[in-house]
Amino acid sequence: MNYLPLFTALPLLGAFLTPLLSKIWERLSDIIGSIITTFLLILSIYSIFLLPIFGDLYVYEIGKWPIRPIPLGIVFTFDSLSLLMVLAINLLSFACAVYSINYLDNYTARWKFWTLFLLLIAGLNGVAITGDLFNLFVFIEISAISSYALVAFGVEKEDLEASFKYQVIGEVGGLTILLAIALIYAKTSTLNMADIANTFLNENKGTLFWFIISLLTFGFLIKSALFPFHFWLPDAHSQAPAPISAILSGIFIKTLGVYTLFRLIFNVFGLNRNNAPHYFNLLLILGILSIIITSFITLKQENYKRLLAYSTISQIGYIFVGLGLSNFFGIIGALTLIFAHALSKGLLFLTAGSVEREAGTLDINELTLLKKRMSFYGLVYTLGALSLAGIPPFLGFFPKLFLILGAIKEKMLGLAIILGIFSILTLAYLLKITNKVFTNKEGEEVKENSLSAISFLFLVFLIFIFGIFYFNYLQPNLINKASEVVIRGIEYARLVLMK
Amino acid sequence: MVPYLCCIILFLIGIYAILTKRNLIKIAIGFCLLEYAVNLFFALIGYKKDALAPIYTNVSQSKNFVDPIPQALVLTAIVIGLGTTALLLSVAVRIYEKYKTLDIKEIKRLKE
Numbered sequence: 120m121n122y123l124p125l126f127t128a129l130p131l132l133g134a135f136l137t138p139l140l141s142k143i144w145e146r147l148s149d150i151i152g153s154i155i156t157t158f159l160l161i162l163s164i165y166s167i168f169l170l171p172i173f174g175d176l177y178v179y180e181i182g183k184w185p186i187r188p189i190p191l192g193i194v195f196t197f198d199s200l201s202l203l204m205v206l207a208i209n210l211l212s213f214a215c216a217v218y219s220i221n222y223l224d225n226y227t228a229r230w231k232f233w234t235l236f237l238l239l240i241a242g243l244n245g246v247a248i249t250g251d252l253f254n255l256f257v258f259i260e261i262s263a264i265s266s267y268a269l270v271a272f273g274v275e276k277e278d279l280e281a282s283f284k285y286q287v288i289g290e291v292g293g294l295t296i297l298l299a300i301a302l303i304y305a306k307t308s309t310l311n312m313a314d315i316a317n318t319f320l321n322e323n324k325g326t327l328f329w330f331i332i333s334l335l336t337f338g339f340l341i342k343s344a345l346f347p348f349h350f351w352l353p354d355a356h357s358q359a360p361a362p363i364s365a366i367l368s369g370i371f372i373k374t375l376g377v378y379t380l381f382r383l384i385f386n387v388f389g390l391n392r393n394n395a396p397h398y399f400n401l402l403l404i405l406g407i408l409s410i411i412i413t414s415f416i417t418l419k420q421e422n423y424k425r426l427l428a429y430s431t432i433s434q435i436g437y438i439f440v441g442l443g444l445s446n447f448f449g450i451i452g453a454l455t456l457i458f459a460h461a462l463s464k465g466l467l468f469l470t471a472g473s474v475e476r477e478a479g480t481l482d483i484n485e486l487t488l489l490k491k492r493m494s495f496y497g498l499v500y501t502l503g504a505l506s507l508a509g510i511p512p513f514l515g516f517f518p519k520l521f522l523i524l525g526a527i528k529e530k531m532l533g534l535a536i537i538l539g540i541f542s543i544l545t546l547a548y549l550l551k552i553t554n555k556v557f558t559n560k561e562g563e564e565v566k567e568n569s570l571s572a573i574s575f576l577f578l579v580f581l582i583f584i585f586g587i588f589y590f591n592y593l594q595p596n597l598i599n600k601a602s603e604v605v606i607r608g609i610e611y612a613r614l615v616l617m618k
Numbered sequence: 619m620v621p622y623l624c625c626i627i628l629f630l631i632g633i634y635a636i637l638t639k640r641n642l643i644k645i646a647i648g649f650c651l652l653e654y655a656v657n658l659f660f661a662l663i664g665y666k667k668d669a670l671a672p673i674y675t676n677v678s679q680s681k682n683f684v685d686p687i688p689q690a691l692v693l694t695a696i697v698i699g700l701g702t703t704a705l706l707l708s709v710a711v712r713i714y715e716k717y718k719t720l721d722i723k724e725i726k727r728l729k730e
Contacts, residue, residue: 264702280728287636291633294653308685
């Protein structure tokens with residue numbers, strides 16, 4: 120698996136080729152963008168089959184600087200949890216890249232979009248595979264900076280306002296993470312995550328340890344937009360171009376906020392419910408508040424994309440409930456939800472882009488009066504919404520099931536009921552759009568675009584097929600192994616350093 | 619201890635500016651202060667009293683070197699900070715072109 124650096128190197132190469140080659144022919148940037156995302160998708164699917172051969176963990180030493188006896192250089196560590204994230208990132212980015220080819224007709228600067236898009240993908244893949252703490256920060260910033268620029272891509276009044284707000288808040292989060300990294304370095308004199316885990320294992324956990332944890336948690340909660348740090352998300356995610364909204368909402372906040380928190384809390388700091396019950400209860404409570412409060416705000420939304428953006432915050436709440444429960448079912452639920460939400464929320468945001476193109480507006484009340492029939496988009500939207508709300512046989516059903524089982528196992532029946540009720544509320548506010556925008560319409564049928572239809576059908580197919588074969592394929596091969604990585608906790612350090 | 623405290627004070631001034639100022643450029647300056655505070659803190663971690671610069675010279679007796687890694691990391695962080703500050707200011711310039719103001723009280727087209 121020594122192709123591991125290609126996950127970041129290829130999109131970086133593409134990002135710097137597009138400005139040069141688009142001088143020859145503008146459309147060349149489309150071709151570079153889609154070829155690179157296709158290739159990344161093939162690489163990540165290939166890794167599913169290759170990773171078990173390497174014993175579910177592969178360590179790549181950049182520049183051949185050895186990891187033993189002391190880690191000198193930067194390493195990439197690729198285990199089942201990274202595999203799950205890389206797979207989700209590349210499935211969604213492939214669909215968004217195919218969709219973007221036609222969508223970009225609305226904008227003038229094609230190659231600028233592709234450069235930023237590929238930088239974003241490079242950063243996300245890098246966050247998922249890196250095993251070095253400072254390298255993690257660099258990749259977080261690469262993807263964050265390109266996302267700030269992409270939110271402002273339309274350079275309308277609203278886009279700029281959303282981007283400025285998002286940048287200031289996002290960077291405060293980023294700098295908090297950097298401050299925590301500085302303190303970790305001061306304490307351990309190393310930046311390799313496995314080595315840090317080893318060092319902290321032998322120290323008693325004093326005030327400084329908890330100060331570092333709280334700084335990191337603050338930073339990552341801002342990045343993952345959990346309540347009460349969610350206020351930037353609805354603006355940023357509703358103003359970005361549709362494929363970017365899909366990536367930001369679908370996978371960006373989960374890679375930068377949730378995955379990194381999983382990795383650091385469980386594998387590096389070795390926290391679990393037994394040695395830090397208050398920490399996990401805090402995350403659990405924030406998750407529940409996030410679900411309850413944003414669900415009611417979402418019900419009142421009158422804008423297509425803003426409604427979807429608010430619903431993302433409540434789904435992040437569900438993921439944090441799983442993280443807070445942190446028993447077997449909770450972790451499986453959270454990891455499956457990361458995967459399922461990436462595909463279905465991505466799909467919903469892409470339909471928003473198509474509807475905006477046809478109608479010129481995203482205000483739900485104006486869309487109700489529109490004299491156009493969009494039955495294909497309506498069908499695709501409804502399938503995505505059903506999956507997101509947790510209706511079997513779609514993929515989105517299983518995470519909700521496991522989260523409720525996890526709550527029952529911890530003897531929190533009230534929580535299980537809350538999760539069930541708000542899952543139904545999710546269906547209510549998502550189907551509000553189906554009801555008002557897509558049904559009982561008069562007028563002519565709009566023509567679908569073949570490339571955007573491909574990306575819709577690709578995502579619908581994945582949601583459906585992973586839902587049908589959930590217990591046969593997805594759970595035993597991907598989710599269970601990823602949850603083992605999380606549950607094994609501090610064992611990660613020994614495995615990485617032994618390799 | 620005093621330099622570390624100064625870093626924290628600088629950090630708090632930055633947070634204060636971001637939270638209370640109404641002018642976009644002042645918010646950007648507050649953000650810069652925040653960034654300098656973190657970078658300075660990081661650079662101080664590698665500092666040792668009376669130590670030499672970490673350049674290998676062929677001397678016989680053992681010398682006391684400062685830790686070079688924080689310096690390398692801070693250089694990276696400064697470059698990242700340059701990128702974010704430039705982007706922040708260019709967005710502020712575009713906002714001024716569109717709204718003809720830099721006051722955040724008047725820039726609120728996005729609502730709940």
